[in-house]
Amino acid sequence: MKAAVIVFPGSNCDRDMKVAIEQSLGHAPSMVWHADTELPPTDLIAIPGGFSYGDYLRCGAIAGNSPIMREVVKKASQGTLVLAVCNGFQVATETGMLPGALLRNANQKFICKDVDLKVVSDNKYFAGSFTKGDTVRFPVAHHDGNYFADEETRKRLHGEGMIAFQYADADGNVNAETNINGSVDNIAGIYNEKGNILADAASGTPDKRRAGWHGRQSVFR
Amino acid sequence: MKARVTISLKNGVLDPQGKAIEHALHGLGFDGVNDVRQGKIIELDLGDIAKENAASEVERMCTQLLANTVIENYSIELLD
Amino acid sequence: MKARVTISLKNGVLDPQGKAIEHALHGLGFDGVNDVRQGKIIELDLGDIAKENAASEVERMCTQLLANTVIENYSIELLD
């Protein structure tokens, strides 16, 4: 399996992502510069966390308009797997690859800590090592992780099994108290309809991210 | 030709910044205040551009970059 | 009584946001644009307050909280 990591000016988890992929696949991903217009042949595109363009204007907005993203959107629609983490989640919603948007955390603060996430859906590409109903513990590190979607979109997310993770406690309880940042329905990560795009607001050190990558069928976590 | 774009969150989108400001104002004793919303304002110098093209040009900037229409409304004012 | 406060960076203060937006607009082909500055707009519902008090009340909110007068200017509009 081949992987590519997109690098924007201001990305700062690109190395973390590279390390995680390298440790999992046994070989390095290609690093693709934002100004490029073509992707190398790849089975997985990773959009790493960080502060693309300083998160100025809106998180992910300027990155979402960079040349390489047109290509990423095209490949994603043709079924290439896309993993968008943290700032990558924001980039993915900004391009319209995924529905909704991310707002400033409800408490207005950057949040860096380990959180429990409930695995909400099974997915044939990702989440290979977890099953629906599990809880997993991942670090988050974000300032704008507060996921928003309108009523109609939320119904669709629930109805079509597009919710990947929800903020929970260690026993998998999802409620207002476990909602660290104000996200609608505690949503921490989502898939697209086809299930080939996963985005989540967790950050994830390489060590944690590596856990759960099992070869071709199940990617990353 | 200059333009001013005002971007605000759509009704129904919770505004965490506005809420935090409201809370802080209450803390300072401004009790009567409510419904605080925060938006953005972007001012641009469009350079030499015909007035009749300016509005559509700024409109394109808004939809392509300046506003996220999933959550935001925008309005454009041309100033000269 | 409602009010709208517009907050902008003082002249000469670096505006990293505006700079990045300008750069991104150039990248999208809007070459003529320059001098992009970003500001904030805060809308408040003041509740039942006499019009003659409203302005001074909002003024106090600005100096105490809404604007960082070290680097920002503000202007107040009362709407009703």
Place this chain on the structure above:
Amino acid sequence: MTEITKEIVAEHGLSESEYEEVLKILGREPNLTELGIFSVMWSEHCSYKSSKKWLKTLPTEAPWVICGPGENAGVVDIGDGQAAIFKMESHNHPSYIEPYQGAATGVGGIMRDVFTMGARPIANMNALRFGHPDHPKTRHLVSGVVAGISGYGNCMGVPTVGGETNFHESYDGNILVNAMTVGLADADNIFYSAAAGIGNPVVYVGSKTGRDGIHGATMASAEFDDDSEEKRPTVQVGDPFTEKLLLEACLELMATDAIVAIQDMGAAGLTSSSFEMADKGGVGIQLDLDQVPMREVGMTPYEIMLSESQERMLMILKPGREEEAKAIFHKWELDFAVIGKVTDTGRMVLTMKGEVAADLPVAPLADAAPEYDRPWVKTNPPAPLMSKDVKAPEDLKEVLVKLMGSPAIASRRWIWEQYDHMVMGDTIQRPGGDAAVVRVHGTQKALAITTDCTPRYCFADPKSGGAQAVAETWRNLTATGAKPLAITDCMNFGNPERPEIMGQFVGCIEGMREACLELDYPVISGNVSLYNETNGTGIFPTPAIGGVGLLKDASQMMTLAFKGEGQSIFVVGETRGEMGQSIYLKEIEGREEGAPPAVNLAEERKNGDFVRSIIEQRVATAVHDISDGGFLVALSEMALAGNVGAEITLLTDNELHGFCFGEDQARYIVTSNSQDVEKITNEAKKADVSLQLVGTTGHNGLKINDVLSISLEEIKEVHSNWLPNLMSAPK
């Protein structure tokens, strides 16, 4: 042309005798630009005129030191051809005036100091002192400073892994924001700042120059008075995104051999960077100011030279390498301009619009920088205060609850959860322990990092306090299993023109010196911030110390959390019941009295070396040093971290409160599996170290004899809630 009047000279902070020296050097009157240059070069901030004499007495050498004080940051060898580069710097005054931007640009500045030398920053630390928690400004300052540090550091993608935070009324009008950065470089690819090569191009890179913070450097050395808020516009706005690009671009260029010398533009901007480079290289520099990238129109030479716009660097390139360098900076969308060349004249010649704007001799200006031997008086330390002199408390539990929820001891989680302390994926000991530990990427090695200082000790007895600050960093590094290598310092004091303040400075330096010598732990970089006073009241003397240590094998890293039930608990080091200046005395009796605990450096070293050796032999399971609040506070912290309680049986000659709350130095709490008790006991005997078996872990609370019984929940509640409650209380 502006006439240089007495008033203008005074406004520039130059004394009459200093101005006479200016006239002597030039043989004529300076113009305004030249006066501005003298003023910043001879400011306290740049010239160290009050402190130099004493700084020179600090030990700065060891076989592992590659570069000591004098460059942008200090460098130590960490083996395998790698070097750690670090420094700490203050941004006190700007942070008081505008906490968010002041703190943010402080973080930006110290990171530039480190990557200027060729290192990738791998960890940030911050040492913060705020006023009394109830002071009307405190919360605003705390939230702004923390947000500013978080805003800049997080965006840079460098983890902020630790620091320290104090609250005391002596900082009410003068907070301290000290930021430290640790970077990693190849030992054979370190960059220095001495200009060389006559004719070589002088290159400006980074952000454009605006009218930011003009006179910031002089402001940072000027005492505050009540109208200091009027000085606001001198604050700079940070642009961490541009700095991130600057970092990547500089490291990319540093991977080639195009750079002769490089220097960041920090305080006093283009002036101090160009003069320092020329002076160190013994050369002249000619600058064409029209070539400087400018953000605003109509800037004068004075403004260009004194601007403190952030995110800029000055470099000397090898001839003919301009295009290659330019391509890199343009790829990162940064300004790049050749603004001058190295000359053999020994003069700094600035031209603009075809006219000479300044023409100054470099060496005389630098050499003649004033250096003062300011009068000082020694602080007479008060008499020691032992537990026998202090009434025993009636209820130990009440005392513990009070201490654990006190400003000095309560959890700082509210702060460090706002810092990305995990980015880069190598943080193996997060905030909350004795020292942060960061793996050296891709190796088995790790660096332990800590900052410490106990200002109330320094105030009572500067010499002992200075030694204690160094010793505490050494102890904290040791507690993780690391071998302490070197320190950086940030000397924050009041007005040095007052003999008692100067005496505090001299005393602290003396104590630091002794500790560094005894512990083999040199000073490799640092910073001095004076005039931290408002209306004539100085801050507590605060020599903040940043220590760095090396763990050769990261798998041996020790933490403070209890690891399970049934483990034996030891106290290493002797307890005499030192209550002077203790948190107990302050919180329970409302007194800040007595001598600080005695510092015995030989004992410090012996005990620390013993602790490190049992960690290396893998017989210790948890280690925590005993500091603020004493034994019982340290024990509680270990219990909370591991979520495991402890039962303590104390047979002590001392009063029990002396054992529990005395702040005697050179002590640690250590746990081990029960089968290793004998081994540890024997090792301690061999090393002639005082060791006391005091109890075992287990139970869901803490018990001492039959005088204390408390659940962990109760302790946790007060410990974790104090700061969030403070910060969320209505204004």
